[in-house]
Amino acid sequence: MAQTAKNVFVASRLPKRAGVSGWVATLQPRTPRPALNGPVIADVAIIGGGFAGLSAARRLSRLDPAAKVAVLEAGVVGEGPAGANSGFIIDLPHEVSSDDFSGESEAKFRQSVFIQRSAIALAREMAAENGWGKEVFDPCGRYSVAISSEGDKHLEDYAAQLTKMGEDHRLLDVREIQAVTGSPAYTSGLFMPGTVIVQPAAYIRGVADCLKEPVALYERTPALSFERLGTGWLVKTPQGSVQAAKIIMANNGHAESFGFFRGRLLHVFTYASLTEAFDPSRLGGERKWAATPALPMGTTVRRITTGGGDRILVRSRYSYNPSIAVGDGAVRRAGHLHDGKFSKRFPRLGGVAMQYRWAGAMALTRNHVPAFGEIEHSVFSACGCNGLGASNSTAAGIAAAELALGHDSELGRIYARLAAPTVLPPQPFTTIGAKTHLAYREWRAGSE
Ligand SMILES: Cc1cc2nc3c(=O)[nH]c(=O)nc-3n(C[C@H](O)[C@H](O)[C@H](O)COP(=O)(O)OP(=O)(O)OC[C@H]3O[C@@H](n4cnc5c(N)ncnc54)[C@H](O)[C@@H]3O)c2cc1C
Structure with a gap:
C-alpha cells in the first residue's frame, strides 16, 4: 500500500x-x-x-x-x-489463566464473555427474525473433547474454573462422550451449552x-x-x-x-476437510454434534447431516503466511494430516474419503x-x-x-x-x- x-x-x-x-x-x-x-x-x-x-x-x-x-x-x-470456518460461535474463551483465577484474569474472562455474548445476541436476533432452522443456526452448545490424559486434565481444570465463574457446563466420562460421538478415541468431554453452531x-x-x-x-x-x-x-x-x-x-x-x-498483524491460515456423505448406520453416537479440542491448536471435529447422508468435518493445522495466501500444496499437506486424524477417531468409517478441502486466513495480534x-x-x-x-x-x-x-x-x-x-x-x-x-x-x- x-x-x-x-x-x-x-x-x-x-x-x-x-x-x-x-x-x-x-x-x-x-x-x-x-x-x-x-x-x-x-x-x-x-x-x-x-x-x-x-x-x-x-x-x-x-x-x-x-x-x-x-x-x-x-x-x-x-x-x-x-x-x-467450522461454524462455532463461541461464548466462553478457549483458555483461562492457570493462576488462581481471581482479580485481573477473572475480569478479563468476564469481559471476553460479554463481548462474545453480545455477538451471539445479534446472531440470535437475526435467526429469530428470519426463521432460520437448525440446519443454519443451532443453539445446541459444544463439546470440548480429550484424547489423552493431558487433555482429560485440561478439561477438569477448565471445568473447575467454569464452576468458579458460575458458568453452566457438564463433564462427560469416556462412556458418555463416546455415546455422543461414536468415536472410541475420545477419553472425556466437557459440554458447554452457550455456543451456537452454524452452517457457516x-x-x-x-x-x-x-x-x-x-x-x-x-x-x-x-x-x-x-x-x-x-x-x-x-x-x-x-x-x-x-x-x-x-x-x-x-x-x-x-x-x-x-x-x-x-x-x-500475524497472518495465520487454518485448514479443513469434509468427508463424502456416508450411511449414518456406519457410525454410532448422535447424528449431529460439534467438538473443539481440549488443548488449543488441536483438532476440531463435527458430524453433520446433508442430503445424501452424514459427513465429518475435520479442522486442524495452522500456518503463518505473511503474504496472506496459501497454495494448493499447503491445502494438500494439511489434508494428509486430516486423513490421519479422521482415521484415528473413526476407525469404523474406513474407506470414507474426504470430498472437499480448503483453507482460510485469520489475523492475530x-x-x-x-x-x-x-x-x-x-x-x-x-x-x-x-x-x-x-x-x-x-x-x-x-x-x-x-x-x-x-x-x-x-x-x-x-x-x-x-x-x-x-x-x-x-x-x-x-x-x-x-x-x-x-x-x-x-x-x-x-x-x-
Ligand atoms: C477453516 C477455518 C475454521 C474456523 N473455525 C472457526 C470457528 O469455528 N469459530 C470461530 O470463531 N472462528 C473460526 N475461524 C476463524 C473465522 O472464520 C475468522 O476469524 C472470521 O471469518 C473473521 O471474520 P471477519 O469478518 O473479521 O473476516 P473475514 O471473514 O476474513 O471477512 C473479511 C472479508 O473482507 C473481504 N475483503 C478483503 N479485502 C477486501 C477488499 N480490498 N475489498 C473488499 N473486500 C475485501 C474478504 O473477501 C472477506 O470476505 C475459522 C477459520 C477457518 C479458516
Whole structure:
C-alpha cells in the first residue's frame, strides 16, 4: 500500500481463495448480489462482507434506518473465511489463566464473555427474525473433547474454573462422550451449552441476504483504493466508486494490504476437510454434534447431516503466511494430516474419503486485541479477528458501527478501553518466532 501526502490508500493485494469449501459446495447455489457498476453516494462504505462487515451493516441500519450503507465484498459472500470456518460461535474463551483465577484474569474472562455474548445476541436476533432452522443456526452448545490424559486434565481444570465463574457446563466420562460421538478415541468431554453452531456459509449468506435498502451489498467488488474527497472519502472499485462520509474497514488481515496496522498483524491460515456423505448406520453416537479440542491448536471435529447422508468435518493445522495466501500444496499437506486424524477417531468409517478441502486466513495480534478504532479521520477499523473470530469479529463490527455513529454502549466502552495491537519484531524474527510458536503449540496439542 502507499499512503501519500494526499492520503490515498491503495490495496497492495486482494484476498485469494484456497481450495473448495465443503460448506458452500453442499448448499444450493445462490445468486450473488451484482457488482458495483458506476458511482454511488453513501453515508458509510464498508470494506469486507464477513462477520465484521455484515454485522456492522446490520447495526448501522438498526441505529439509523435512513443511513445509506454500501458494503463492498471482494469475493462472493460465503466463500471467504466467514463462510468457510467450522461454524462455532463461541461464548466462553478457549483458555483461562492457570493462576488462581481471581482479580485481573477473572475480569478479563468476564469481559471476553460479554463481548462474545453480545455477538451471539445479534446472531440470535437475526435467526429469530428470519426463521432460520437448525440446519443454519443451532443453539445446541459444544463439546470440548480429550484424547489423552493431558487433555482429560485440561478439561477438569477448565471445568473447575467454569464452576468458579458460575458458568453452566457438564463433564462427560469416556462412556458418555463416546455415546455422543461414536468415536472410541475420545477419553472425556466437557459440554458447554452457550455456543451456537452454524452452517457457516448458510449463516453468512443469511446475514447478507437480510440487508435491505438503503443498505446495498456489492459482491465481486474489491475496494482497490480510497482517497480523501472533501470531508469524506472516495472508494474506488474495478467498475465503480463510492463517495462516503465514513469508511469501516472490515477486511481483517487485508487492512494491512492498505497499509494499516503494518507489522502488527500475524497472518495465520487454518485448514479443513469434509468427508463424502456416508450411511449414518456406519457410525454410532448422535447424528449431529460439534467438538473443539481440549488443548488449543488441536483438532476440531463435527458430524453433520446433508442430503445424501452424514459427513465429518475435520479442522486442524495452522500456518503463518505473511503474504496472506496459501497454495494448493499447503491445502494438500494439511489434508494428509486430516486423513490421519479422521482415521484415528473413526476407525469404523474406513474407506470414507474426504470430498472437499480448503483453507482460510485469520489475523492475530501479539497481545490478542483487535485492530479496532478510528484509524484515520472517519475511517474505522473492525479487523484482527484473533481466536473466536466468528463472535469477536461480529462484536467488533457492532462496536465499529456504534463508534462511527457516535452511539454509546457498554460494548463500545469496552472496545474503547482495549490496547492497540503491539508491534511485532522485525523480519525475519517475526517469521521465525511465529513458525516456532505454532510448531511448539501444535506439538503441545499432540494427538488432541
Ligand atoms: C477453516 C477455518 C475454521 C474456523 N473455525 C472457526 C470457528 O469455528 N469459530 C470461530 O470463531 N472462528 C473460526 N475461524 C476463524 C473465522 O472464520 C475468522 O476469524 C472470521 O471469518 C473473521 O471474520 P471477519 O469478518 O473479521 O473476516 P473475514 O471473514 O476474513 O471477512 C473479511 C472479508 O473482507 C473481504 N475483503 C478483503 N479485502 C477486501 C477488499 N480490498 N475489498 C473488499 N473486500 C475485501 C474478504 O473477501 C472477506 O470476505 C475459522 C477459520 C477457518 C479458516
